[in-house]
Amino acid sequence: MTVRVQTEDFDHARELASMRLAGRGDVGAIVSFVGLVRDVNEGDTVNALTLEHYPGMTEKALQAIEDEAKKRWNILESLIIHRVGTLQPQDQIVLVMVSSAHRGEAFKACEFMMDYLKTQAPFWKKEATSQGARWVEAKASDDEASQRWK
Amino acid sequence: MNIKVLYFARIKESVNYSSEEMALPKGVVTVSLLKQYLASRGEAWEKIFTGKQIVRAAINHTLVSDDAEIKGGDEVAFFPPVTGG
Numbered sequence: 001m002t003v004r005v006q007t008e009d010f011d012h013a014r015e016l017a018s019m020r021l022a023g024r025g026d027v028g029a030i031v032s033f034v035g036l037v038r039d040v041n042e043g044d045t046v047n048a049l050t051l052e053h054y055p056g057m058t059e060k061a062l063q064a065i066e067d068e069a070k071k072r073w074n075i076l077e078s079l080i081i082h083r084v085g086t087l088q089p090q091d092q093i094v095l096v097m098v099s100s101a102h103r104g105e106a107f108k109a110c111e112f113m114m115d116y117l118k119t120q121a122p123f124w125k126k127e128a129t130s131q132g133a134r135w136v137e138a139k140a141s142d143d144e145a146s147q148r149w150k
Numbered sequence: 151m152n153i154k155v156l157y158f159a160r161i162k163e164s165v166n167y168s169s170e171e172m173a174l175p176k177g178v179v180t181v182s183l184l185k186q187y188l189a190s191r192g193e194a195w196e197k198i199f200t201g202k203q204i205v206r207a208a209i210n211h212t213l214v215s216d217d218a219e220i221k222g223g224d225e226v227a228f229f230p231p232v233t234g235g
Contacts, residue, residue, distance in 0.1 A: 035235055052158060052159055053234070054156070054158055054211075054229065056211055057208055057211035057212075057227065060212075061211075061213075082234060082235075093234075093235070094234070094235050117235050118232075118234065118235040119232065121234050122158070122208070122227075122234075123232055123233065123234025123235070124158060124160075124229065124230065124232060124233050124234070125234070126159070135159060135160045135230065136233045137231075137233070138204075138231035138232065138233050142235075
């Protein structure tokens, strides 16, 4: 169960190898999700995205999401990396990676963790667009995605 | 009885404050009462704390609802709905 909040990029292949070779032979499945910066939002070109967060609360919130996933599913290891600072289109923003004995638990836990992260972890995006800078608004669809795990 | 209050994202920019220490005003015992108190500080504050846009709150790093109690020594944070991921 690991959580990292960082400005620097991450290496998916290295994180996968690290989870795969963590020294336990009971891992049968690893599922991961990588979120990227898109170059368009609400019809406008996005030139850059800046992520602000609440240091101290962010780490606790992400840890709580991992703990909740572990309670619900039989997962073996999990990793959340979330970047902050200014990013460019196609940059990686977030990585969620989960291992379990069988694929079903890892798929569900990974999706759950992303859905919860979207609505519970204190990050805020500000995008620099062709129309000027603006804060990204929270989406009702993210709330709905999170609600279905209740 | 002092508390620390933090502001993030759009709210931080609107009120032009990122954090402050303040004496807990008399009678302010919940998040909603603190919001009311902050709204009385001027136009920008009123717009944020009584406006249509949702303002979320956390006490000591845990998301709370508006009826949550505030005590001396607490760290209270105000921010818009989150948009990470």
